[in-house]
Amino acid sequence: MSPASGHGRTLQAVIFDWAGTLVDFGSLAPTQIFVDAFRSFGIELSLAQARGPMGLSKWQHIRLLLDDPALALQWRQRTGHAPTDADVDAIYAHFMPMQIAKVGQYSQPIEGAAQVLAWLRGQGLKIGSCSGYPRQVLDVLLPMAADQGIRADHVVAGDELQAGGRPGPYMALANMLALKIDDVAGCIKVDDTVPGIEEGIRAGMWSVGVTLSGNEVGLTRAELDALPATEVARLKEQAQHRLRAAGAHYVIDSVANLPEVVAHVRARLAIGERP
Template sequence: MIEAVIFDWAGTTVDYGSLAPVIAFKKAFKNAGIELSDDDIRQDMGMAKWDHIGRILELNDVKRQWKEKYSELPNNDDRKRIYKDFQQELIHYLKEYTELKSGVLKTFNYLKEYGIKVATTTGYTAEMMKVVQDKAAELGYTPELVVTSEDVKGLGRPSPAMIKYIMKEFNIDDPNKVIKVGDTLVDIEEGLNAGVKTVGIAEGSSLMGLSQVEFDELSNEEQILRRNEVKRKFESANADFVVNSIFDLVQIIEYLNEAMDKKW
């Protein structure tokens, strides 16, 4: 039987489209005179933010812009300065964008009703998560365990360290009894590296990159096309399952429980 579900935060349970970090990254880099596209940011979304900034600074276009502006490539001090700006910007925007996605409370209540433990992993720091966690709690979403890379010696995604930490805390030895749910490829990598079942969320995901309003304005045909694009990306990362919305997770849990019953 499934004993625990581990959710991501932005784009999975809160912040439809994972907008807050994108806005904060753009603002922090713009403060340094560098323009970023959404694609620049989203390709490594889900990583610990210090690592993510490092990845962005390695992009060819970013290095080109930096060289043109400063006549040299960015160094570790530059990275620290951008990270500090990013933290300040993100904490500001988190207060605005921490709204639960549709279906989160229904799914959370289902999990509680059936005694399935709920934990989370994230690319956010503990300071960032304090803002998100408090706001989510006001809205009724209260996971039992909220883990950041700071709890595991800085080992962020795609390392399995946060998931293994949660399993130890929950006294779960069998990874087949755990599901990791996320909206980025890094979420799936994290779950695969830990040996747990993985589920990708399509709608409201960072991979789709649309706000709720933008998605709702699409025609039915366009919505199907965008879901299928995201589904292919998750499948290419070897996700075990891909669902449209978080409430579809209930069907996955029931399917896995039934399969395990038959096995035994």
């Protein structure tokens, strides 16, 4: 960490991911739909495989899955040819209405999320957000989340920037522009996936990884509560390792733990540190 030339920088905004970070404990909505969509093409995809590229835009996610040698072999055996971009288009076209139909079932806020958003606003901070979800899916999710106290000042969807999505910095930076933030170091990016952490790092922001509520652990609250404490600790440690390896400055169990990170980042900014 190198000191900035000037002191007294301030925190201005927090930019959140959606599934697994603010809503949908375990990031289940996208995962199960990938499995269902691939099965409709005769391809068997495990939940663990489906989670691999999570955080990317959904088209890119499907492309990366089809690039996996085992899945590419299945595809070749089913169709007689290697998977093409046209095949990705076909799966995506099948995936989209399934995702739109199902996203509402998984729109419940993560415990503490509404309270943390209210607290951040009380601190004078702006709330940005971005998602691997396309805009059509967010159009269904956002009103449901808002009814539960989960709303952002700006939302960028995974399919609406010409420059692309994660792991590039573009969605995070688009939030900066929209919210009129004048310094990337004045932003915290919160995400539960490796590409989402890389997005924040590439944007020059403080990046916070989320473990227990997110894709890296990938369990419902009930599934997690049913596990012995030693197994929860093991899963959490694995997730922490992957998120820190991606560059996360901080790693927390869930969004409910964010206020202590905010205080820490503010103190570091005040003495001239940058991410």
